[in-house]
Every structure is written in structure tokens, then in C-alpha cells.
Amino acid sequence: MLARVQVPAQARRGDIVTVRIAIQHPMETGYRPDNFGRRIAKNVINTLTCRYNGVEVFRAEMGSGVSANPQLQFYVRAESSGEMVFDWVDDSGQRGSERAPITVTA
Amino acid sequence: MLTLSAAAAEAPRPQPKSGIEYAGSDVRALQADDFGNPGMLWVARGEKLWNAPAGRSEKSCASCHRDAPTTMKGVATRYPRKDAGGGELLNLEGRINQCRVQQQGADTWRYESEELLSLTAYVAHQSRGMPVNVQINEANRVNFERGRDIYYRRQGQMNLACTHCHERNAGRKLLADTISEGHGNAYPVYRLEWQSAGSLHRRLRACYFGVRAEQPAAGSAELVDLELYLASRARGLRVETPGVRR
Numbered sequence: 070m071l072a073r074v075q076v077p078a079q080a081r082r083g084d085i086v087t088v089r090i091a092i093q094h095p096m097e098t099g100y101r102p103d104n105f106g107r108r109i110a111k112n113v114i115n116t117l118t119c120r121y122n123g124v125e126v127f128r129a130e131m132g133s134g135v136s137a138n139p140q141l142q143f144y145v146r147a148e149s150s151g152e153m154v155f156d157w158v159d160d161s162g163q164r165g166s167e168r169a170p171i172t173v174t175a
Numbered sequence: 176m177l178t179l180s181a182a183a184a185e186a187p188r189p190q191p192k193s194g195i196e197y198a199g200s201d202v203r204a205l206q207a208d209d210f211g212n213p214g215m216l217w218v219a220r221g222e223k224l225w226n227a228p229a230g231r232s233e234k235s236c237a238s239c240h241r242d243a244p245t246t247m248k249g250v251a252t253r254y255p256r257k258d259a260g261g262g263e264l265l266n267l268e269g270r271i272n273q274c275r276v277q278q279q280g281a282d283t284w285r286y287e288s289e290e291l292l293s294l295t296a297y298v299a300h301q302s303r304g305m306p307v308n309v310q311i312n313e314a315n316r317v318n319f320e321r322g323r324d325i326y327y328r329r330q331g332q333m334n335l336a337c338t339h340c341h342e343r344n345a346g347r348k349l350l351a352d353t354i355s356e357g358h359g360n361a362y363p364v365y366r367l368e369w370q371s372a373g374s375l376h377r378r379l380r381a382c383y384f385g386v387r388a389e390q391p392a393a394g395s396a397e398l399v400d401l402e403l404y405l406a407s408r409a410r411g412l413r414v415e416t417p418g419v420r421r
Contacts, residue, residue, distance in 0.1 A: 071220050075210050093216040095370070137370035138213040 070094060070165035074155060079172045080147035088119065088127070090155055091140040092165065098133040112160045114139065122151035147173045193412050194355040194420060197346065202367070206419035214296065214365035214417025217289075217372040221297025224290060230281025236294075239278065247301035251414055252308045255403045257315055264318045266399050267295050268374065286393040292372050296363045299416035306413055307360050309406040322404030325397065331388030337401075352421065357382075358409040359402060361418020368421060375402060 075089040092114060099111025111133060119127040127143045145153075155167045195203060205211055225236045225243055240246045255266040265273060271294055272283040284291035311319045326337045340349065341357030348354070362375040369377075376393035379401060383390040391397040 071216055071223075073210065073216065073219055089210055091210065091213065091216060093220070138216060140211060140213070 070163065072155070072165060072167045074167050074169045076153050076169040076171055078170070079174065082147060082173050082175055084147045085144050086147050087142060088145055088153065089140065089142045090167070091138065092157065093138055094159065096135055096137045096139060100133070114157050114159045117141065117155065117157040120154045121145060122149060147171065149173050191358060191409055191412050192356055193360055193415065194358055195361065195415060195418060197353045197355045198421065202419055202421060206415065212365065212417060212419055214363070214372050214419060217293045217296040217363065218300045218417055220289070221293035224294045225297055230275065230279035232278065232280045234279055243297065243301055247298050249302050249305050251299040251302040251416065252305050254309070255399050255406065256309065261314060263396070264315055264399050264403060266402050267298055268394060269399065271295060271298070287374055287377055292363050292374060295374065296372060296417050299363065299414060302414040303416055304413050306411050307406055307409045309403065309410065311407055315403060318400045318403050319407060322400035322402070325401045326404050331383070331386035333386040335386045337382070357405065358412055359405045360409045360412040361415035361420070363416065364418040364420045366420045372417065
């Protein structure tokens with residue numbers, strides 16, 4: 070699954086930084102019929118987490134009300150240099166992962 | 176039936192207006208935000224495809240064309256076009272598929288497939304901000320005229336031509352939407368109604384459906400000719416790929 074993340078490369082300790090992630094995903098609601106009238110199975114990214122140096126700082130649980138190609142934005146206090154790791158999984162069991170480094174200066 | 180003379184069809188028009196100028200502030204903001212614009216996901220995928228070897232030659236686009244931001248800059252402003260040696264009129268999608276077959280020894284991508292959309296978006300994106308500048312010359316005049324004929328030809332159960340909405344009534348309302356001038360300068364676009372990126376031909380087919388006419392296949396000669404005529408109308412408008420539309 071293709072995704073784009075936006076994390077500032079550098080921040081000062083204590084800064085509140087904006088983190089954004091966009092994932093290419095159809096987010097099938099489960100309510101749509103296909104061309105033959107059969108229901109298309111629900112398939113949405115149900116869980117997304119972000120860990121900052123191993124500590125979970127953000128978790129989203131999504132359902133059928135979220136648009137295709139969801140984009141999420143949240144704020145994190147920059148504490149120490151390291152890495153933000155994003156993991157997500159959809160209803161079909163497909164997993165995705167993306168990581169972004171951040172350098173924190175005093 | 177009223178027929179428009181070629182002279183009337185080629186009368187000077189006021190400066191063309193891009194579809195984005197008819198869109199609401201939310202859609203404009205989404206298009207302007209390079210991270211928030213969902214079409215950038217397709218551009219990002221296109222960049223991966225650009226560098227991925229394909230076919231019997233095991234060459235990638237980058238093997239010959241190198242650095243796309245340099246070599247593909249301005250390319251989309253000149254399409255649809257014909258090769259110097261003649262041949263058929265090709266839009267960007269057609270050119271990419273031709274390259275895949277002739278240079279890479281790969282199969283063509285199905286029109287509207289994620290791969291073809293993504294690579295087209297990536298290539299067109301390199302021309303963002305540059306004015307559309309197709310040339311009508313002896314080689315493509317026949318296509319241009321065919322495209323113009325389609326544009327002014329009434330068709331379908333609604334008995335409408337492109338001109339009736341996009342020229343005579345641009346800026347007015349059609350149900351909840353504002354009718355645009357029907358320019359293709361932002362394609363492939365991310366269309367909110369589709370919840371996906373889509374090609375100009377997908378949009379044109381939706382118009383054919385709207386006037387209840389028989390839809391030509393995506394990538395067909397009829398739609399490429401029409402695309403050439405639309406590009407000539409859009410001359411001077413800046414490429415916006417990937418655009419965002421409702």
C-alpha cells in the first residue's frame with residue numbers, strides 16, 4: 070500500500086510538530102454493489118498507529134465513514150531524535166508500514 | 176439542425192478559464208496543498224514506475240529518459256501529438272504504451288489502469304505551471320478538424336454538443352454544479368465523486384453518458400482527436416496535474 074508521510078526533518082526539543090500521513094486505499098464501505106448487483110465486501114483501513122521511538126503516540130480506528138485515500142493529521146511534541154513508525158492494517162488483512170526520521174536539537 | 180461554420184468555430188475567444196476557477200474554496204485548497212492533494216499519491220506511484228525496469232529489455236523509463244523533472248518538463252504541454260515520422264495521433268497515455276511495447280518490450284497497460292494513470296500523472300506533473308501549447312500543423316490538422324466536429328456535433332438522446340454546455344453556458348449551474356469550460360489542463364485529476372484519480376477520457380465518457388450518447392472506448396481515436404481539439408482551446412492555460420475536481 071502506497072503512502073506518503075510528512076514529518077519535519079528537524080525540530081527543537083519541546084516543539085509541537087505537525088505529522089501527516091496519506092494512504093492510497095479504496096476504503097470500500099461494504100454498501101456499494103458492483104456492476105452485477107453483488108455487494109462489494111467492506112474493506113477499510115481499520116487501525117493505524119504511529120510510534121515515536123517505540124512509544125505509541127497516535128492511534129486511529131476507522132470505519133466505513135472515512136473517505137477513500139484517507140489523510141490523517143496530528144500533533145506530537147518533539148522529545149528526542151529518532152524515528153516515527155506508522156503501521157496500519159485493513160479488513161482484508163493487508164498491512165502497510167512507513168517510517169520517517171526526525172532530528173531533535175536542544 | 177444548425178451547423179456552425181468553421182469560421183465561427185475559430186473566432187477568437189476570451190482568455191480560457193481553468194476548471195479550478197469554477198470550483199469552491201475547499202476544492203481549490205485541496206488542489207493547492209501538495210501533501211493534501213490525493214492525486215499526489217498517483218504521482219508518487221508514477222515516480223516508482225518511472226524507475227522500475229519492465230519488459231524483455233529490463234529497461235526502466237529512467238534508463239533512456241533519465242531524470243524526469245528535467246527531461247519530461249514541458250512534454251505534457253505538447254500532447255496529443257504525432258511522431259515526426261507521422262503515424263497515429265497519441266496522447267500521453269498512448270505514448271507511454273507505445274514506449275512500453277517498442278522500447279521496453281513490455282505489454283501495454285490497460286487504459287485507466289492504476290499503472291497507466293500513475294505514470295501519466297507523474298509525467299504530466301513535470302509540466303505543472305507551464306502553459307498548454309499544442310501545435311496544429313499539416314500532420315494533425317485532420318485530427319484537429321475531426322475533434323472540432325465532435326465538439327460541435329449534437330449527439331445522444333439529449334441532442335447536445337459539447338459547445339452547448341461548455342461554451343455557451345459555462346459558469347452557469349447544472350443541478351448543483353457549475354459548468355466549466357471543459358478544459359483538460361489538470362488531467363489526470365483526482366475527482367472527489369470517483370474517490371480516485373481518473374483520465375481525461377474517463378471524464379469525456381462521463382459526458383457522453385450524461386447526454387445519453389454511445390460512449391467511445393477510452394483511448395479510441397475519436398477521443399484522442401477530441402482531446403487535441405480541447406488542448407487547442409486550452410492553449411495558454413497552465414498545466415495543473417494532478418488537479419482536484421468535484
